[in-house]
Amino acid sequence: MKTLQFQDRLSLDSLVMRERPVPIPAAREVLVRVRAVSLNYRDLAIARGEYGNYELPLVPGSDAAGEVVGLGSGARRFGMGDRVCLAYVPDWVAGPIRASVAQRRLGGPADGVLSEYLCVHEAELVRAPDNLSALEAATLPIAGVTAWQALIEDGGLRPGDVVGVLGTGGVSLFVLQIARAAGARVLVVGRDADRLARARAMGAETVNSTTDPAWERRVLELSGGQGVDRFVDVVGGAALARSVEATRVGGTVCAVGFVGGRAAEIDIVALVRRALTNRAASAGSRASFEALVRAIETQALHPVVDRVFAFDLAGVRAAFAYLAEGHPFGKIVIDLGSEC
Ligand SMILES: NC(=O)c1ccc[n+]([C@@H]2O[C@H](COP(=O)([O-])OP(=O)(O)OC[C@H]3O[C@@H](n4cnc5c(N)ncnc54)[C@H](OP(=O)(O)O)[C@@H]3O)[C@@H](O)[C@H]2O)c1
Secondary structure (H helix, E strand, O other): OOOEOOOOOOOHHHEEEEEEOOOOOOOOOEEEEEEEEOOOOOHHHHHOOOOOOOOOEEOOOOEEEEEEEEEEOOOOOOOOOEEEEEEOOOOOOOOOOHHHHOOOEEEEOOOOOOOOOEEHHHHHHEEOOOOOOHHHOOOOOHHHHHHHHHHHHHOOOOOOOOOEEOEEEEEHHHHHHHHHHHOEEEEEEEHHHHHHHHHHHHHOOOEEEOEEEEEEEHHHHOHHHHHHHHEEEOOOHHHHHHHHHOOEEEEEEEEEOOEEEEEEEEHHHHHHOOOOOEOOOOOOOHHHHHHHHHHHHHOOOOOOOOOOOEEEEEHHHHHHHHHHHOOOOOEEEOOOOOOO
């Protein structure tokens, strides 16, 4: 089978394609033929050596969908041919995150998913939604689950709430889709008129931060002068303080990402005056993922796949380069044989 790996350093120049034997499932393990892998910003940060020092060689990629093609002895959760996704934080089965389950993550520090076959413990798999292709299902484990965790599992979103979100990338469009399906209003703040028009077509109200640099004031206006109930901030850096300004008294700001910078300065008085809940999301549990799958099927949701790339060295490098440009509309996916 073909496996991609960072050979001797965490850098896109160090990516090589290797031939490895197809693994044999041990007791309670499942052999998965990977059909599609979606990229996340963390994969790029890891490839740039900006996200930690991991043991090499390392297989990149954190999000995969495929089908069951082998069962180890005693493996009963799935049957041959079942369509599955891998849980990105494999030890986090249910409930709130704890240190004991938070460490092992696919794509670093654990080997990732850019491989034609993977063997995993049966507990680390989630049934893929019936209504999604493999290319679509591969977008769920990080971006979809994080949005679900931020809004529903930890966020307690209710119909009629107003949600603010920055950007139109992977996580942001899941926030839009999940919040709309839950009966919320969604205000998307983005930098590009065309991408914002596409977000409006998905049910968003939009604020263009390029033409309206004081975007937090516009968000306040659109939310009746009060601010939104919940703000999901995937940009971080200087944006986080403005997300706080755009959120109502007693509301919640969920820090998810750092595409605009890792360090943020926040006026504590602004937080205190609003008695805000300031929280962070770190993906979600398998139970959260399973709840997301049910919602996707019930609401007939389809994740937004921006571009699909081939599973070869040139294709994967092009996918990373496209992600690095910084303005995907939805998810970037690598096809490992989705038509098979
Ligand atoms: N905590 C977690 O569990 C978790 C899970 C998933 C992702 N994340 C993090 O969340 C962030 C977003 O992830 P993603 O997968 O959604 O990324 P993405 O698909 O690359 O999308 C990011 C979006 O943010 C906007 N953007 C990009 N650079 C920006 C900048 N410098 N200033 C303002 N806006 C900018 C762009 O939208 P517009 O051009 O429309 O503005 C872009 O489409 C990343 O930092 C990622 O590591 C965290």
